[in-house]
Amino acid sequence: MPRSQHPQTLRQPVTVTGHGLHTNKPCRVTIHPVAQPTGIRFLHGPTGIEIPAKADLVGELTLATTLTKDGLRFGTVEHLLAALAGLEIEHAIIEVDSEELPILDGSAGPWVEALVAAGTRTLPGFRRFIKVLRPVEVSAQGKWMRVSPYAGLRLRYTIDFDHPAIGRQSREVSLTPEKFRRELSTARTFCMEQDIAFMRSKGLALGGSLDNAVVFSATGPLNETLRYEDEAVRHKMLDLVGDLALLGAPLLGLVEAHAAGHALHIGLVKALLADTQAWTWSDAGIAAPARPMFGHRLPSVHPLPA
Numbered sequence: 511m512p513r514s515q516h517p518q519t520l521r522q523p524v525t526v527t528g529h530g531l532h533t534n535k536p537c538r539v540t541i542h543p544v545a546q547p548t549g550i551r552f553l554h555g556p557t558g559i560e561i562p563a564k565a566d567l568v569g570e571l572t573l574a575t576t577l578t579k580d581g582l583r584f585g586t587v588e589h590l591l592a593a594l595a596g597l598e599i600e601h602a603i604i605e606v607d608s609e610e611l612p613i614l615d616g617s618a619g620p621w622v623e624a625l626v627a628a629g630t631r632t633l634p635g636f637r638r639f640i641k642v643l644r645p646v647e648v649s650a651q652g653k654w655m656r657v658s659p660y661a662g663l664r665l666r667y668t669i670d671f672d673h674p675a676i677g678r679q680s681r682e683v684s685l686t687p688e689k690f691r692r693e694l695s696t697a698r699t700f701c702m703e704q705d706i707a708f709m710r711s712k713g714l715a716l717g718g719s720l721d722n723a724v725v726f727s728a729t730g731p732l733n734e735t736l737r738y739e740d741e742a743v744r745h746k747m748l749d750l751v752g753d754l755a756l757l758g759a760p761l762l763g764l765v766e767a768h769a770a771g772h773a774l775h776i777g778l779v780k781a782l783l784a785d786t787q788a789w790t791w792s793d794a795g796i797a798a799p800a801r802p803m804f805g806h807r808l809p810s811v812h813p814l815p816a
């Protein structure tokens with residue numbers, strides 16, 4: 511799939527059903543195309559309440575990313591957001607009938623398959639990127655993240671778990687839809703066997719199993735196989751792609767993360783958006799579209815987000 515210069519939505523609606531990782535509640539999701547580039551919006555079918563996929567509407571961040579508004583919540587949105595952003599589908603309505611999105615196989619793979627089956631359609635105009643102009647950093651307790659100027663979207667992620675089955679893993683990728691699908695999209699969420707009882711006591715991971723997560727014991731994964739030797743860091747990068755989608759627009763920058771997680775991902779997104787000197791809107795994209803020699807377009811002026 512080529513990198514798109516134009517905003518993309520789906521060609522047709524697609525429905526996916528499953529159950530939530532943390533709540534274990536059934537959930538039906540229909541992703542609808544839109545006629546105009548209006549970003550990604552979640553729609554609670556039963557009430558009609560909409561929640562745009564934006565960082566300022568993020569609520570709970572324990573082991574998943576949750577959007578909240580008007581007393582409503584949508585949990586574990588990051589894997590679907592990653593699939594959409596990874597495929598450069600940045601405009602759609604996600605209709606949901608429950609409070610937590612399906613975990614499926616614990617990766618973004620089934621979401622990618624559904625989106626690819628639905629196909630994409632181009633919308634008018636050019637994609638608008640958030641182009642980083644100077645570095646922005648966030649850190650907490652030895653964990654840190656930084657975003658700095660880069661001509662595309664490059665992710666550099668390191669995890670360092672004090673756990674023999676995971677340890678230190680590093681990976682770097684310049685993201686394209688192909689690389690997202692091939693290198694990140696099928697990496698599954700993971701946890702430590704020793705943490706399961708604690709998570710369940712907090713009402714989390716009630717729908718978790720070896721069918722939707724990698725569980726690491728002291729000696730290695732309890733699952734029969736890993737999809738990649740470094741599946742854990744690849745999944746963290748997948749989560750990062752989903753959390754970066756909450757910028758509300760695609761990013762041009764190098765994102766480095768060390769021992770990060772959802773809270774720090776969202777912290778970086780908010781810090782970047784708040785530092786309006788650190789970025790600018792750009793519709794030039796990765797490779798500027800061919801401009802006619804005469805009568806080329808005037809530069810666009812875009813309002814800053816509220």
Ligand SMILES: [Zn+2]
Pocket residue numbers: 588589699745749
């Ligand atoms: Zn995840």
